[in-house]
Amino acid sequence: MELKLSFKDYNEALKQNKLLGLRCKQCNAITVPPKIACGGCASTDMDIVQLSGKGSIQTFTTVFVPPEGREPEAPYIIVLVELDEGPWLMGNLVGVDPNKVTMEIVGKRVMMGHAVFPGDKYSAGEEARPVFSLEA
Amino acid sequence: MRKVAVVGVGMTKFSGKQDKTAVELFAEAAVDAINESGLKPANIQALFLGNALGDFAEGQAQLQAFVADYIGAPFIPANRYENACASSSAAFRDAFMWVASGFYDIVLVGGAETAAKMGTPLATRTFAMASDSRYEYPCGITFPGVFALLAHLYARKYNVPLEKLKYQMALVSVNSHYYGARNPKAQFQKEITVDDVLSSFMVCQPLQLYDCCPFSDGGSAVVLACEEKARKLTDKPVYVAGVGQASAGNLMSQKDYLPRLRSRELSAEQAYRMAGLTPKDIDVIELHDCFSIATLIALECLGFFEYGKSGEAVEKGETKVGGKIAVNPSGGLKSKGHPIGATGTAQVYEIVRQLRGECGERQVDGAKIGMTDTLGGDGGTLCNIILKRGW
Numbered sequence: 421m422e423l424k425l426s427f428k429d430y431n432e433a434l435k436q437n438k439l440l441g442l443r444c445k446q447c448n449a450i451t452v453p454p455k456i457a458c459g460g461c462a463s464t465d466m467d468i469v470q471l472s473g474k475g476s477i478q479t480f481t482t483v484f485v486p487p488e489g490r491e492p493e494a495p496y497i498i499v500l501v502e503l504d505e506g507p508w509l510m511g512n513l514v515g516v517d518p519n520k521v522t523m524e525i526v527g528k529r530v531m532m533g534h535a536v537f538p539g540d541k542y543s544a545g546e547e548a549r550p551v552f553s554l555e556a
Numbered sequence: 557m558r559k560v561a562v563v564g565v566g567m568t569k570f571s572g573k574q575d576k577t578a579v580e581l582f583a584e585a586a587v588d589a590i591n592e593s594g595l596k597p598a599n600i601q602a603l604f605l606g607n608a609l610g611d612f613a614e615g616q617a618q619l620q621a622f623v624a625d626y627i628g629a630p631f632i633p634a635n636r637y638e639n640a641c642a643s644s645s646a647a648f649r650d651a652f653m654w655v656a657s658g659f660y661d662i663v664l665v666g667g668a669e670t671a672a673k674m675g676t677p678l679a680t681r682t683f684a685m686a687s688d689s690r691y692e693y694p695c696g697i698t699f700p701g702v703f704a705l706l707a708h709l710y711a712r713k714y715n716v717p718l719e720k721l722k723y724q725m726a727l728v729s730v731n732s733h734y735y736g737a738r739n740p741k742a743q744f745q746k747e748i749t750v751d752d753v754l755s756s757f758m759v760c761q762p763l764q765l766y767d768c769c770p771f772s773d774g775g776s777a778v779v780l781a782c783e784e785k786a787r788k789l790t791d792k793p794v795y796v797a798g799v800g801q802a803s804a805g806n807l808m809s810q811k812d813y814l815p816r817l818r819s820r821e822l823s824a825e826q827a828y829r830m831a832g833l834t835p836k837d838i839d840v841i842e843l844h845d846c847f848s849i850a851t852l853i854a855l856e857c858l859g860f861f862e863y864g865k866s867g868e869a870v871e872k873g874e875t876k877v878g879g880k881i882a883v884n885p886s887g888g889l890k891s892k893g894h895p896i897g898a899t900g901t902a903q904v905y906e907i908v909r910q911l912r913g914e915c916g917e918r919q920v921d922g923a924k925i926g927m928t929d930t931l932g933g934d935g936g937t938l939c940n941i942i943l944k945r946g947w
């Protein structure tokens with residue numbers, strides 16, 4: 421069957437700061453990042469919905485030893501955010517000093533923007549990712 | 557299903573960057589395992605080989621075919637298993653099932669990796685390929701990054717002050733190095749202190765260098781035989797009592813469980829049920845301590861300690877040889893090394909030798925039942941194997 425929401429379409433929307441997910445017509449669960457089947461009940465009967473991109477930080481790390489090709493970005497913060505709609509989303513956190521971030525950041529409210537990883541020789545082209553900042 | 561036994565084991569010394577290829581490293585381990593079993597290469601009916609990153613480390617795909625030919629068992633069916641850091645444990649489980657089913661009587665299983673050869677930037681990049689390339693890697697996630705996220709989550713979920721957790725994590729590494737210093741096959745044969753851990757450089761906050769296993773080169777191999785053949789080959793067959801395997805999607809899709817790894821809970825449950833055993837019956841475990849926090853999470857998911865309590869158990873010495881459960885007497889991934897494709901069957905190597913009573917200074921007295929635990933990626937693959945003395 422045809423994908424309801426492909427990586428390509430999710431990625432294109434993310435580049436417009438729009439976070440797309442899937443709402444299950446059977447169990448109402450939200451699946452993001454997209455899958456062909458609902459993360460809650462495995463139904464494929466889902467509709468595309470736009471999510472708020474807002475939520476709270478659940479955990480974080482600062483990466484000091486980056487992979488090959490990502491050296492200019494380091495050190496950088498990675499967070500797992502619980503979206504207001506329920507799912508967790510991985511992204512970066514900006515506007516906070518990566519050398520000084522502590523457990524105090526956990527629970528803080530954030531909003532989503534994006535940045536684009538241009539890709540490297542191993543990846544299949546450019547890929548956007550969520551970039552969060554603290555809510556004013 | 558038939559009973560299946562380990563009748564021979566071999567492993568190379570694990571090390572940093574060295575000159576041999578993955579095929580050569582596996583071959584050294586395989587010849588030792590075959591010789592120990594008293595068999596000849598011509599007796600091997602099939603090869604199950606774990607290797608995760610040969611394509612990137614050496615430009616070598618399909619090395620299982622070259623391995624079979626190189627060790628003098630040309631033309632046998634040979635398969636490669638890529639399950640990230642759990643590759644050779646997944647290979648072991650399948651090898652076990654082919655023999656248990658009656659299809660083969662004698663097979664060779666193992667793994668090899670030359671990850672240290674890649675150097676830190678490329679190794680960090682290729683290890684990150686075991687995370688979700690679409691929805692995680694763009695953020696710059698790394699393998700230590702995954703466990704760093706879990707460490708902060710653990711501190712918060714179980715209300716362990718980060719400083720206390722860091723101390724408990726440091727003790728895990730100190731223990732690993734204590735035993736590694738007593739294992740001639742270990743990459744690091746040197747004891748370290750809590751201060752050494754806490755003063756090492758930061759890799760991914762809160763994980764410092766000595767919270768992390770190294771990149772390693774090495775090979776390991778095991779010969780499996782059906783019970784009938786095993787009884788003729790050895791007085792000390794080590795039987796495969798239980799196996800388990802499970803998978804999981806990216807970290808986001810595991811949100812209902814983290815910092816628990818559900819794939820580990822399910823895999824361990826399968827292995828315990830198949831063996832008819834509980835965590836209390838296990839005398840010694842080789843578990844996947846890729847990072848110090850990973851040990852604490854594993855001990856809880858495997859049922860040895862309550863959730864959030866394994867750090868206190870480590871402080872009380874309950875994970876040492878002679879404690880409640882002897883953990884990683886080989887030195888574990890942290891000190892013995894982690895050539896990822898070889899890690900699972902190297903854990904089997906240690907448990908088999910522990911059950912045979914061959915481990916000298918680091919021997920777990922009277923060990924009768926041992927277990928392995930191997931993790932790939934963000935919990936993407938989890939394998940458990942329970943081994944039992946056959947005498």
Ligand SMILES: [Zn+2]
Nearest residue numbers: 444447458461
């Ligand atoms: Zn559903």
